[in-house]
Amino acid sequence: MRIKKEMHHIHDKSYKDLFSNKELLVDMIQNFVKSSWIKEIKKDNIELVNKSYILSDYEELESDIVYKATIDGREVIFYILLEFQSYVDYSMPIRLFLYMSEIWREVLKNTKQAEVKSKEFRLPAIVPLVLYNGEYKWTVEKKFKNIINKSELFGNNIIDFEYILIDINKYEKEELMELKNLVSAVFLLDQKVDIEEFISRVKDIAIDFNNLTEEQKMMLRHWLRVTLSDELKGNLGEKIEDILIAKKEEVNRMTSNISKTIKETFAKTREEGMEKGIEEGIEKGIEKARQKDVEIVLKLLTKKFGALDDVLKKKIEKLDSDKLSSIIENILDIESLQEVIKSI
Structure with a gap:
């Protein structure tokens, strides 16, 4: 049974909604990015850029989120590409390079030529991040130079950058449970697990994630609603969602009932499938x-x-x-x- 929808545009929209909230974006950077500059990023110095830089060739594949921050009087732009394909895309470094070029082109277009030509002019830094939730191991080169033919001949004379990869499925359950925030809750529920483990994780979040505000619980519930697979939609899906906002003393009873319902449904589906198979087998034999x-x-x-x-x-x-x-x-x-x- 599929737990999460495979359609990329569903995840696309749901993740874009989540990380358009700058508090969540900062939480993700602080907890899942290992770089010295993250201490400079705070909720009060970061701002969402209300512009999309998606290229027409890729508009059906992804959604972008662009943030800018001011650090020591200098503007830094964080470009976040949300990638939700079930397969690895080896064109990612090229795509990121094109997006970065578009951002800088926009900056130059809105800057006076005299200022651009001055000695003091600097382009804003762009830090590309890829958020990946695919099933397969991400084996794409992270350094741009490594996809340039014979790059070793030219050393530092050719352009280079390295993007940051946040691979949802590489984190251990215990590691995510320890963080107890909305971002880690989303990652827990978006990892590739079976249905029993999925329900168990919903229960664990409802009981142990005490730091979640009521607003964050509703955000998580909405995210769950739009990303659940068709098999778990309807009445059963609503019951799963309700676990997240239930009183703690009710959580165990609710998850137990849901698990029982899922097992009965699975058994019935399996039995019907076997009967159908037998009927089809007889018909084929005849x-x-x-x-x-x-x-x-x-x-x-x-x-x-x-x-x-x-x-x-x-x-x-x-x-x-x-x-x-x-x-x-x-x-x-x-x-x-x-x-x-x-x-x-």
Whole structure:
């Protein structure tokens, strides 16, 4: 049973909604990025840029979020590309390079030429991040230089940068449980796990994530609602969502009931599938036997009366098993093809 929807645009929208909240963005950077500059990023010096830089070639694949921060009087732009494909995309460094170029192009377009030409002018720093939740290991080069042919010949004379990868599935459950914030809760529920483990994680979050505000619980509930698979939609999906906002004394009872319902549903689905398989198997067996009878009838008639015309062959190929059996049983008594034609 699929727990999460595979469609990238669902995750696209849900993650963009979440990380358009700058507090969550800062929490993610502080907890999942290991760089010295993260201590400079605070909720009061970061701002969401209300502009998209997605290129037309990739607009169906991803959603971008751009933040800018002011550090020591200098502007730093964080470009976040949310990547939700189930397969690894080796063009990522190229795509990021194009996005960064577009951002700088926008900066230059809105800056006076005299200022651009001055000795003091500096482009804003851009830190590209890739948030990845795919099933397979991310094996794409992180350094741009490594995808340039014969880059070793040119050393520092060619452009280079390294993007930051946040791979949701590489974090251990215990590591995420220890953080107890909204970002780690989302990562816990978006990892590839079976249905029983998924329900267990919803329960653990409801009981142990005491730092979540009511607003954050509702944000998590909404995220869960739009990303649950079709199998868990409807009444069952609502019950799963309700665990997140239930009183702690009710959580164990609710998860127990949901687990029981899922097991019963799975057992029923499996039983129905087996019955369907048996029925399909019987039908295939009957059709196979009928086709064998068609071959026998055609051979017997050809041997007794010579070559058959195509019209008669097609009629015989459409006969049911009873009529085919009748011809086989009475083949010695049949004196002409006209008798066969009349009988079918």
